[in-house]
Amino acid sequence: xxxxxxxxxxxxxxxxxxxxxxxxxxxxxxxxxxxxxxxxxxxxxxxxxxxxxxxxxxxxxxxxxxxxxxxxxxxxxxxxxxxxxxxxx
Amino acid sequence: xxxxxxxxxxxxxxxxxxxxxxxxxxxxxxxxxxxxxxxxxxxxxxxxxxxxxxxxxxxxxxxxxxxxxxxxxxxxxxxxxxxxxxxxxxxxxxxxxxxxxxxxxxxxxxxxxxxxxxxxxxxxxxxxxxxxxxxxxxxxxxxxxxxxxxxxxxxxxxxxxxxxxxxxxxxxxxxxxxxxxxxxxxxxxxxxxxxxxxxxxxxxxxxxxxxxxxxxxxxxxxxxxxxxxxxxxxxxxxx
Numbered sequence: 001x002x003x004x005x006x007x008x009x010x011x012x013x014x015x016x017x018x019x020x021x022x023x024x025x026x027x028x029x030x031x032x033x034x035x036x037x038x039x040x041x042x043x044x045x046x047x048x049x050x051x052x053x054x055x056x057x058x059x060x061x062x063x064x065x066x067x068x069x070x071x072x073x074x075x076x077x078x079x080x081x082x083x084x085x086x087x088x089x
Numbered sequence: 090x091x092x093x094x095x096x097x098x099x100x101x102x103x104x105x106x107x108x109x110x111x112x113x114x115x116x117x118x119x120x121x122x123x124x125x126x127x128x129x130x131x132x133x134x135x136x137x138x139x140x141x142x143x144x145x146x147x148x149x150x151x152x153x154x155x156x157x158x159x160x161x162x163x164x165x166x167x168x169x170x171x172x173x174x175x176x177x178x179x180x181x182x183x184x185x186x187x188x189x190x191x192x193x194x195x196x197x198x199x200x201x202x203x204x205x206x207x208x209x210x211x212x213x214x215x216x217x218x219x220x221x222x223x224x225x226x227x228x229x230x231x232x233x234x235x236x237x238x239x240x241x242x243x244x245x246x247x248x249x250x251x252x253x254x255x256x257x258x259x260x261x262x263x264x265x266x267x268x269x270x271x272x273x274x275x276x277x278x279x280x281x282x283x284x285x286x287x288x289x290x291x292x293x294x295x296x297x298x299x300x301x302x303x304x305x306x307x308x309x310x311x312x313x314x315x316x317x318x319x320x321x322x323x324x325x326x327x328x
Contacts, residue, residue, distance in 0.1 A: 003244060003287075004325040047238055054216075054234040061221035061298040068189065068300050075115040084111055084145045 014039075097126040097200070098177035098260070099185065102169035105137045106187040113185075114146050114155065116193040124200065129173045132159040166254075167277045171267060174260075183257050190299050191255040198295045199257040209290040211257040212282060213297035214250035220296030236317055240279070243321055244328075247286040248294060251279045255297055262290055276320035280328075287328050 022032050076086045099117065103110055114128060130143050143157045158176050160169070170184060183199065185191040191213070199211045215222050216237065225233070240251050252275045258266075262285065272280045286292060 002326060003328055007243070007325070047242065050238045051231070051235050054238065055227075055231055058230050058234065059216065059218060059221035061223050061300075064192075064221070064298040064300050065223045068192065071116060071192075072112055072189075075112040079111050079115055079149075082149050084149060085142060086108060086111055 095125065095181060095200075096179035097121075097124060097181045097183055097196075097257075098173075098179035099126060099128045099183045100170055100173035100177065101128060101130050101185060101187050102166055102173070103130055103132045103135060103139050103187045104163060105135045105139060107135070107137045107139045107142050109187050109189050110139055111142050111146060112189060113187060113193060114150065117196070118150060118154075120193045120196055124196075125179075127154055127156060127177075127179060129156045129158055129176055131169045131173045132157065133163040133169070134159065134161050165273055167267070167270060167273065170263075174264060174267070177260060180260050181257060182260050182263050185255050188302065190301055192298065192300070195255070195295065195297050202293050202295050203257055206293050207291065208293040209259045209262040210282070210285055210292045212248055212250065212292060212294055213253050213255035214248065214294045215253060215297060215299045216249050217294070217296050220298055222299045222301065224301035232314070240321060243325055244283060246279075246283050248282055248292060250294070251282060253297075253299075254278045256282075266290075272320060272323070274316070276316065276323070279320060280324060283324050283328050 018032070018035055021027060021035070022029065079086050101110070101113065110130060117126070117128060130139075132139050132143065140157060140159055143155065147155045147157065156176055158173060160172060174182065181203070183196070185193075195213060199213070202208065202211045214220055222230070222233075237249075237251065240246060244251075254275070266281055266285045266288070269284055270277060270280045282292070
């Protein structure tokens with residue numbers, strides 16, 4: 001099944017749940033009508049939270065740049081000795 | 090699978106990587122001492138003399154270890170892999186970038202992970218502990234993170250780093266997946282891993298570090314973002 005169809009089925013399921021809640025009147029109708037909005041807003045907030053948390057915890061590796069420079073120097077030395085042209089960029 | 094009988098074909102597409110290709114080859118040989126491998130350089134007619142350098146490297150390391158399989162002009166990444174695959178004699182294929190953002194020192198951890206888990210694909214991820222990125226400013230990190238959250242929400246891809254292109258594949262798996270991919274650029278990388286995930290292939294991840302030396306010169310503009318969104322929608326509909 002294509003992924004968009006999976007998402008669509010999920011949406012249909014949630015809608016069916018919402019409609020049955022409307023009909024069953026367990027929750028006051030005024031609240032039930034607003035549930036989709038709550039859902040979308042929560043989803044949006046969750047998304048923003050995930051972006052924010054991910055950004056704060058974004059792994060960085062400044063030491064890798066240094067190590068890379070060392071590796072480059074080592075490689076250039078070796079290759080120059082062996083006659084490979086490591087001249088220009 | 091008998092580990093001693095494994096051979097790894099490393100496909101490196103190049104365009105104007107005269108210096109980097111020599112450095113990469115040196116580093117690969119340094120970090121893969123007891124492993125049977127070959128490096129397949131797919132050069133798209135670089136005007137800077139990349140192919141001459143590769144020939145010098147062949148003299149030094151042997152033509153059986155370094156294969157030069159060039160093409161006439163820039164024809165795109167996906168086709169470069171397909172081209173390289175034709176000459177791959179290993180049972181595993183590694184793809185990586187030629188600009189040294191991918192460091193060969195991670196090869197042993199890719200190989201180890203695959204042997205431990207029997208995975209069909211081992212993909213490098215920059216976004217977990219132990220991995221990381223250097224050279225990105227806040228804006229770049231923000232777009233990367235935003236793009237990732239969106240992709241995770243919409244696609245449920247099963248991997249943490251969708252656009253990464255440092256991967257180890259079983260050769261048969263790569264051949265299967267690549268035949269059904271049609272996108273270009275980094276969306277191609279996303280399509281590969283998502284299709285593999287949908288087909289049920291066992292995918293494992295290892296942390297890698299990514300030193301971006303190119304970012305300063307290229308901007309991540311509006312058109313890139315539009316490309317990305319189009320790519321996401323395409324993948325949602327077709328996978």
